[in-house]
Amino acid sequence: MSPSRTRPIPVTVLFLVALAGCESPPGPEVLEGQGEGGAAWIEGDVDERFQQVGDQFAGFSATMFEVAHRYRELHWAVADSNWPYADYQVEKIAAAIELGIIRRPGRAESAESLFLGEPVERFRAALQEGDAEAIEGEYQEFTAACNQCHVAEDMEFVMVGPPAERSTVVQPGGANR
Ligand code: HEC
Numbered sequence: 165m166s167p168s169r170t171r172p173i174p175v176t177v178l179f180l181v182a183l184a185g186c187e188s189p190p191g192p193e194v195l196e197g198q199g200e201g202g203a204a205w206i207e208g209d210v211d212e213r214f215q216q217v218g219d220q221f222a223g224f225s226a227t228m229f230e231v232a233h234r235y236r237e238l239h240w241a242v243a244d245s246n247w248p249y250a251d252y253q254v255e256k257i258a259a260a261i262e263l264g265i266i267r268r269p270g271r272a273e274s275a276e277s278l279f280l281g282e283p284v285e286r287f288r289a290a291l292q293e294g295d296a297e298a299i300e301g302e303y304q305e306f307t308a309a310c311n312q313c314h315v316a317e318d319m320e321f322v323m324v325g326p327p328a329e330r331s332t333v334v335q336p337g338g339a340n341r
Pocket of ligand 1: 223224225228229231232235257261271272274275278279306307309310311313314317319322324
């Protein structure tokens with residue numbers, strides 16, 4: 165046995181361990197941040213705080229903001245024959261809309277009947293097959309499904325289509341690595 169094992173534990177260490185064990189659960193007085201910083205803007209009792217955090221998630225327009233980004237990326241993934249990236253974006257678009265209809269259940273019927281079923285499943289199946297022509301066709305069907313839902317939801321003035329320019333992700337092999 166080494167001598168260090170028998171050395172007594174210093175009192176200060178015992179004190180700190182005891183203190184950590186007694187730490188009380190976070191309460192109103194310990195939300196971090198003052199003024200503009202941290203979470204100090206979240207005020208009131210627990211229900212009021214959840215309400216304020218819920219408001220920050222926003223509604224379906226926040227969902228569509230994400231979906232629009234992913235739809236642009238999807239176009240370039242298809243153009244680059246980058247099927248795994250295209251499948252990733254289709255999956256994320258569907259997941260974003262599924263979360264969106266939890267927050268805004270009034271949009272659920274259109275989302276489920278016009279978009280989340282067949283258009284998503286057929287697109288993903290085509291991507292698994294890897295047939296470029298079929299995938300291009302499914303991209304167009306997918307776009308049509310976006311627009312059909314906009315019509316159904318009285319948003320017919322939002323007509324989406326393929327983007328003219330790339331934004332973030334470049335063609336595989338085309339980046340400055
Ligand atoms: C539930 C049916 C539904 C589906 C499916 C849907 N949208 Fe939307 N979209 C909406 C609604 C509703 C709004 C308006 C949201 C609001 O303001 O509350 C909207 C708004 C938008 C906007 C404007 C967002 C903004 O505020 O700048 C864009 C862009 C958009 N959608 C793109 C798409 C794309 C791309 C798809 C398909 C990949 C799609 N949407 C699928 C219902 C849908």
